[in-house]
Amino acid sequence: MTARPVLSVFSLSGDKTSTTPLPAVFTAPIRSDVVQFVHSNMNKNKRQAHAVSMYAGKQVSASSWGTGRAVARIPRVGGGGTSRSGQGAFGNMCRGGRMFAPTKTWRKWHRKINTTQKQYAVASALAASAVPALVMARGHKVDDVPEIPLVLDSSLESTKKTSAAKDILAAVGALADVEKAAESKKIRTGKGKMRNRRYRLRRGPLVVYKENDGVAQAFRNLPGVELCCVSRLNLLQLAPGGHMGRFCVWSQAAVEELDTIYGEEGKRIPTANMTNADLARIINSDEIQSVVQPAKRPEKLRLRKKNAITSIKALAKLDPYAAAAPAAETRAHEGRA
Numbered sequence: 001m002t003a004r005p006v007l008s009v010f011s012l013s014g015d016k017t018s019t020t021p022l023p024a025v026f027t028a029p030i031r032s033d034v035v036q037f038v039h040s041n042m043n044k045n046k047r048q049a050h051a052v053s054m055y056a057g058k059q060v061s062a063s064s065w066g067t068g069r070a071v072a073r074i075p076r077v078g079g080g081g082t083s084r085s086g087q088g089a090f091g092n093m094c095r096g097g098r099m100f101a102p103t104k105t106w107r108k109w110h111r112k113i114n115t116t117q118k119q120y121a122v123a124s125a126l127a128a129s130a131v132p133a134l135v136m137a138r139g140h141k142v143d144d145v146p147e148i149p150l151v152l153d154s155s156l157e158s159t160k161k162t163s164a165a166k167d168i169l170a171a172v173g174a175l176a177d178v179e180k181a182a183e184s185k186k187i188r189t190g191k192g193k194m195r196n197r198r199y200r201l202r203r204g205p206l207v208v209y210k211e212n213d214g215v216a217q218a219f220r221n222l223p224g225v226e227l228c229c230v231s232r233l234n235l236l237q238l239a240p241g242g243h244m245g246r247f248c249v250w251s252q253a254a255v256e257e258l259d260t261i262y263g264e265e266g267k268r269i270p271t272a273n274m275t276n277a278d279l280a281r282i283i284n285s286d287e288i289q290s291v292v293q294p295a296k297r298p299e300k301l302r303l304r305k306k307n308a309i310t311s312i313k314a315l316a317k318l319d320p321y322a323a324a325a326p327a328a329e330t331r332a333h334e335g336r337a
Contacts (some may be wrong), residue, residue: 005021007147009151010146024263025123026127034124037117038118039242061078128239152172203226207249208228
C-alpha cells in the first residue's frame with residue numbers, strides 16, 4: 001500500500017498542474033490470497049453450460065453375448081458381413097463408445113461469493129495499483145510514467161478522438177504499455193481460434209473515469225486498453241488473472257469520487273490485522289522483552305543407567321567392596337598359577 005499525503009495531477013500535455021488528497025482506499029491492506037480466491041470464483045460466473053449429447057456412443061444396436069464364449073461381457077454389435085459386427089460398443093473403453101460419466105448441463109457452473117470478500121478484494125487491488133513495484137512486476141511498461149497512480153485532469157473524460165487519446169498517453173509516458181500490448185497480439189493455440197477467440201494479447205492501461213463524455217469511444221480501440229467507471233470497479237479488470245498491480249490512468253474526478261465510495265458513508269475500508277508485519281522486530285523490542293519470562297535453560301543431559309550386575313563400573317559406584325572382590329579373586333588365581 002502507499003501512504004503519501006497527496007497525489008500529483010497532470011494536464012493532458014504531461015505537465016503537473018495541481019495536487020489532490022490521496023484516497024483512503026489506497027492504504028488498504030494488500031491481500032493476494034483474497035484477490036486470487038475472489039477472482040477465481042468470479043471468473044466462473046460467465047461460463048456457458050456445455051455437455052456431450054446424451055445419444056453419443058449409444059446409437060448402435062448391441063447386446064452382450066453372455067458368458068461361456070471366452071470373450072468379455074461387453075455389449076457387442078450384432079449382425080454380420082462387416083467388420084463392425086462383433087465389436088464392443090457402449091463402454092468408455094470401446095472404439096466408438098460413449099465417454100465415462102458423460103458431462104451434463106446441470107453441472108454447478110457459477111459460484112456465489114461473499115459481498116464483504118468482493119469488496120475486500122477490490123480494495124486490495126486498488127491499493128496494489130498504487131505501488132510501482134507491483135505494477136512493474138505485473139509486466140507494465142511504466143518507466144517513463146511520472147507518478148503511480150497516474151492522475152490526469154478531468155478534461156480527460158471529454159476526449160473524443162482516438163488520435164487525441166494516443167497523444168495524451170504519449171505525453172504522460174503511458175504509450176509504451178499500449179505498444180507492448182499491440183506487439184504481443186498472437187493467434188490463439190487450440191480450438192478457441194474457431195470460437196470467436198482467435199487472438200490473444202497482453203493487458204495495457206486501465207482508464208478509470210467518472211462521467212463518459214466521449215472517453216470510452218476515444219480509448220476503446222487502442223489495443224490492450226480497457227475502460228471502467230469508478231462507480232463500477234471490476235476485480236476482473238483491476239487484477240487480471242488474479243494478479244494485482246494493474247496500471248491505472250485516473251481522471252481527477254474519479255480519484256476524488258473514491259473517498260465518497262469508500263469511507264464512513266460508503267463501503268468499509270478493510271484494516272490490516274497487523275500495522276507492523278516485522279514480527280522479529282516486534283519480539284526483540286524493549287517493550288516486549290521487558291515483560292516476557294527469561295529463557296529456560298535446557299535440561300541437564302541424563303546418562304544412560306547401567307546394570308550393576310553386568311557392569312563392574314556401575315557396581316563400583318554402588319558397592320566398591322563388591323566390585324573389588326572379583327578383581328582380587330582374579331589376582332589370587334593368577335598368583336596360584
